[in-house]
Amino acid sequence: MELDLLWLILAIAAGSYIIVYAFVRRVNEWYHVSKLGEKRHFLPPGDMGWPFLGNMPSFLRAYRSNNPETFIDSIVERYGRTGVYKTHLFGNPSIIVSSPQTCRRVLMDDEKFGLGYGKSMTRLAGKNTFVNIAKSEHRRLRKMMTSLMISHEALVMYIGNTEDVAIASLEEWAAASKDEPIEFFCETSKLSLKFIMRILFGSTSDSIFSSVEKHYIDVHDGVHSTAINLPGFAFHKALKVIDETLRLMNLPFLDFREAKTDANIKGYTIPKGWKVLIWNRAVHMDPENFSAPKEFDPSRWDNNAAEPGSFIPFGGGSRRCLGIDVAKIEVSIFLHYFLLNYK
Numbered sequence: 001m002e003l004d005l006l007w008l009i010l011a012i013a014a015g016s017y018i019i020v021y022a023f024v025r026r027v028n029e030w031y032h033v034s035k036l037g038e039k040r041h042f043l044p045p046g047d048m049g050w051p052f053l054g055n056m057p058s059f060l061r062a063y064r065s066n067n068p069e070t071f072i073d074s075i076v077e078r079y080g081r082t083g084v085y086k087t088h089l090f091g092n093p094s095i096i097v098s099s100p101q102t103c104r105r106v107l108m109d110d111e112k113f114g115l116g117y118g119k120s121m122t123r124l125a126g127k128n129t130f131v132n133i134a135k136s137e138h139r140r141l142r143k144m145m146t147s148l149m150i151s152h153e154a155l156v157m158y159i160g161n162t163e164d165v166a167i168a169s170l171e172e173w174a175a176a177s178k179d180e181p182i183e184f185f186c187e188t189s190k191l192s193l194k195f196i197m198r199i200l201f202g203s204t205s206d207s208i209f210s211s212v213e214k215h216y217i218d219v220h221d222g223v224h225s226t227a228i229n230l231p232g233f234a235f236h237k238a239l240k241v242i243d244e245t246l247r248l249m250n251l252p253f254l255d256f257r258e259a260k261t262d263a264n265i266k267g268y269t270i271p272k273g274w275k276v277l278i279w280n281r282a283v284h285m286d287p288e289n290f291s292a293p294k295e296f297d298p299s300r301w302d303n304n305a306a307e308p309g310s311f312i313p314f315g316g317g318s319r320r321c322l323g324i325d326v327a328k329i330e331v332s333i334f335l336h337y338f339l340l341n342y343k
Ligand code: HEM
Pocket: 115, 130, 131, 142, 196, 199, 250, 251, 252, 255, 256, 312, 313, 314, 315, 316, 318, 319, 320, 321, 322, 323, 324, 326, 327
């Protein structure tokens, strides 16, 4: 008799747990989707996670593990290869785009998609920066910066500066790692900050670096040879290594947009006001775009007829990274000294 009662209590507890779980798990979706009226029938597949938290727990779990791809992989496994999914991340109802075609569509369409970085980023950056200025002003400033940053003279100057910083940092790491291992991710992030400081302030002295680094971390936390590019030439080979590094180890793994108006991608509705997350890492790590994507294999770029939109470490369209050439110089000089002198 007592055993029957115990089983009954256990069954009620399990049943209640399942009902509460199923209910709570749907609240976020009901809340955001019910506001859309008829449009809700045309949303892309996906799920919007827990109330308030959305899908952040599973996102963080994946990105803190050795295998960040599990986040997108599990979405694709559950909802198919549509390349467009609804989700709830970073506090907003959002749409993930994760195929070359859907990413390109969003990057190239300024009429329907504006920048979608969070309020904190927009406020911290200030009203006269690239993220906040009007379209015509952005175009004017971009043109001005392009000639300053990408001129031949500027790039030649960056080479010497970048070399100094890369050599000094590698020596520091080698000395420090004699006592205990260093954290590669953390150190390479500091290194990119040093490269930029050297360009902007002409110095990476310890005192300036530590004060800038502190601000950089605060802001970051707050926002969340001969240049012949033909096969056989060293320059061509180096470019393949750089592209492969950017594909596999790109730090900015997604770009943020926001739908300015209702938009349609592959027959699905992207509701006005929802964020659109251009998940470049999903594109770079998809075996349909790059075979054996986890392997570092520069030779994959030998006969690369990559489809447009399948290699987007620097974004695309009117907001494409202005520092591409500077970044490529940094990566190539770093790799040169790292591979040549260290194990
Ligand atoms: C490996 C290094 C780098 C990567 C992967 C990278 C990636 C990106 C991406 C993805 C965007 C577009 C963001 C969006 O569409 O929302 C961007 C924009 C930008 N990047 Fe970079 N970047 C790198 C290095 C640099 C450097 C070294 C500089 C400057 C010296 C720079 C300057 C800029 C600027 C000014 C923009 C804004 C362009 C605009 O809004 O018109 N980047 N970057």
